[in-house]
Amino acid sequence: MPFDKEAAVASASLSPGAPTEPAIEGEGFSIDLTWLKNSQKTLKWADETLLSFIASHYKVGGKTPTEALGKLTREQAEDFVKEVNRRLEKQQPGLL
Numbered sequence: 001m002p003f004d005k006e007a008a009v010a011s012a013s014l015s016p017g018a019p020t021e022p023a024i025e026g027e028g029f030s031i032d033l034t035w036l037k038n039s040q041k042t043l044k045w046a047d048e049t050l051l052s053f054i055a056s057h058y059k060v061g062g063k064t065p066t067e068a069l070g071k072l073t074r075e076q077a078e079d080f081v082k083e084v085n086r087r088l089e090k091q092q093p094g095l096l
Contacts, residue, residue: 024066028074031081033066039084042091054080 023030040050050065058076062068072080 024069026070026072026074026077029072029077031069031077036065036069036084039088042088043084057083 022033024033024036039045040047045053047065051062051068054065054068054072055061058068058072058080060068060071060076062071069077069080
């Protein structure tokens with residue numbers, strides 16, 4: 001499934017405004033769930049893999065990735081989105 005880098009960044013925008021798509025809300029940010037699920041499919045990450053990644057990189061936990069992501073600070077959420085986009089770009093060079 002090809003990704004448009006600008007669309008991925010826009011859909012994962014970290015803004016305090018109300019998102020138009022379902023989103024994970026945190027401390028001054030929101031992460032678009034559609035973007036997250038599509039990214040997981042592309043990266044072949046199960047929820048357990050994503051949860052493990054979040055726990056090891058950001059030292060937050062939860063029973064689900066959504067719960068763990070909701071505990072991130074804005075800076076951590078921005079870093080998370082950048083890291084996922086970087087991995088998507090590595091996975092599909094030239095498509096982003």
